[in-house]
Amino acid sequence: MVAQFNIPSTVIVGAGASKEVAAQAKRLKASRVLLITDSYMEQCGMAGQIIGSLAKEGIATSIFSGVQPDPTDRNVLEGLRHFQETKADLVVGLGGGSPMDAAKVIAILANNELPMSQYAGYHNIHQPGVPLIVIPTTAGTGSEVTKVAVISDTERDVKMMMLDVNLLPTVALVDYELTMTMPAPLTAHVGVDTLVHAVEAYVSKKTNAITDPIALSCIRLVAENLYTAFKEPHNKKSREGMMLAACQGGMAFANSSVCLVHGMSRPIGALYHVPHGLSNAVLFPAVTEYSIPGALERYATIARTMGYASEMDSNESAGLALVKGLQELNGKLEIPSLGVCVKVDLSVFDERVEKMASDGLASGSPGNNPVVPDVEQIVELYHKAW
Numbered sequence: 001m002v003a004q005f006n007i008p009s010t011v012i013v014g015a016g017a018s019k020e021v022a023a024q025a026k027r028l029k030a031s032r033v034l035l036i037t038d039s040y041m042e043q044c045g046m047a048g049q050i051i052g053s054l055a056k057e058g059i060a061t062s063i064f065s066g067v068q069p070d071p072t073d074r075n076v077l078e079g080l081r082h083f084q085e086t087k088a089d090l091v092v093g094l095g096g097g098s099p100m101d102a103a104k105v106i107a108i109l110a111n112n113e114l115p116m117s118q119y120a121g122y123h124n125i126h127q128p129g130v131p132l133i134v135i136p137t138t139a140g141t142g143s144e145v146t147k148v149a150v151i152s153d154t155e156r157d158v159k160m161m162m163l164d165v166n167l168l169p170t171v172a173l174v175d176y177e178l179t180m181t182m183p184a185p186l187t188a189h190v191g192v193d194t195l196v197h198a199v200e201a202y203v204s205k206k207t208n209a210i211t212d213p214i215a216l217s218c219i220r221l222v223a224e225n226l227y228t229a230f231k232e233p234h235n236k237k238s239r240e241g242m243m244l245a246a247c248q249g250g251m252a253f254a255n256s257s258v259c260l261v262h263g264m265s266r267p268i269g270a271l272y273h274v275p276h277g278l279s280n281a282v283l284f285p286a287v288t289e290y291s292i293p294g295a296l297e298r299y300a301t302i303a304r305t306m307g308y309a310s311e312m313d314s315n316e317s318a319g320l321a322l323v324k325g326l327q328e329l330n331g332k333l334e335i336p337s338l339g340v341c342v343k344v345d346l347s348v349f350d351e352r353v354e355k356m357a358s359d360g361l362a363s364g365s366p367g368n369n370p371v372v373p374d375v376e377q378i379v380e381l382y383h384k385a386w
């Protein structure tokens with residue numbers, strides 16, 4: 001089997017990396033920038049810092065801060081309108097996965113004909129977008145280095161997953177100093193999302209020789225740093241470790257794949273607006289337990305990498321230790337159960353659970369899982385996580 005590996009052509013990592021934005025915009029010959037972000041980034045002053053850095057180099061910047069969590073097709077179209085009206089020639093995406101995903105699709109739509117829905121799925125984007133610089137402010141989604149974007153389709157109530165090499169940012173500025181003020185619950189949710197990226201990349205049917213070591217490095221970094229980052233928000237070493245882990249997790253899953261956790265998680269986000277990392281986290285232990293028989297050795301390696309088992313343990317007991325370890329990790333990170341997250345009664349949840357299961361299957365991600373479930377088994381797994 002051949003494997004393809006795509007990441008942005010420039011990735012700058014380390015303290016102060018975000019200050020490179022003006023130099024990179026100049027290198028890309030930008031004359032006018034549109035900054036895509038959310039209202040929090042504008043209020044907390046981080047957007048202003050980026051605009052200030054660009055202004056110092058004489059680059060005029062407009063801002064569109066209307067991206068919501070779980071960005072919608074409407075957010076993207078509004079951002080695109082700003083891009084066209086301001087006659088911008090470069091997009092900067094600043095924030096967590098939502099602003100970065102919106103920025104990626106805006107950059108694409110600036111050079112491609114509408115409608116957006118025709119770009120959903122795999123390899124459906126014909127033209128490269130305009131130059132795009134992304135600056136993550138959470139250590140989690142890995143969107144800064146991936147060729148993937150997820151946009152909610154407000155008409156159909158589904159999340160459109162787009163994967164295409166044309167979605168890759170031109171430049172990623174990975175600066176852990178921007179994550180120092182992340183609140184503890186967000187640190188936990190996006191941190192577990194990072195772990196899910198690496199685990200799914202490593203056990204996926206699409207795993208390969210390039211992504212394997214990156215995934216294992218990410219898993220080790222999360223094991224070493226996530227709980228400390230959650231408990232001690234000002235701990236620079238753990239923030240740096242998680243930022244690097246997020247970047248590696250993104251490189252791993254985008255060039256292997258995500259699997260069943262992400263497949264089941266997207267419908268929860270689309271229907272109940274549970275943040276992406278949280279909906280992954282609540283499903284993760286149950287889905288891992290279900291999937292272990294399909295890739296026992298790999299899950300055992302993950303357990304040993306996380307320190308939940310040793311070389312002395314059999315693969316079977318390492319697998320059991322992994323499920324227990326992930327349940328305990330959720331507990332330590334104060335992650336509630338699925339029922340608490342969706343905030344409806346089980347009877348209400350059950351009215352739509354079969355559609356959720358078929359939407360999840362239709363996304364394609366569960367097909368890469370070590371064990372491929374049917375609709376009934378997915379419904380059972382939702383109930384297990386309840």
Ligand SMILES: [Fe+2]
Binds near residue numbers: 141193197262276280
């Ligand atoms: Fe994710």
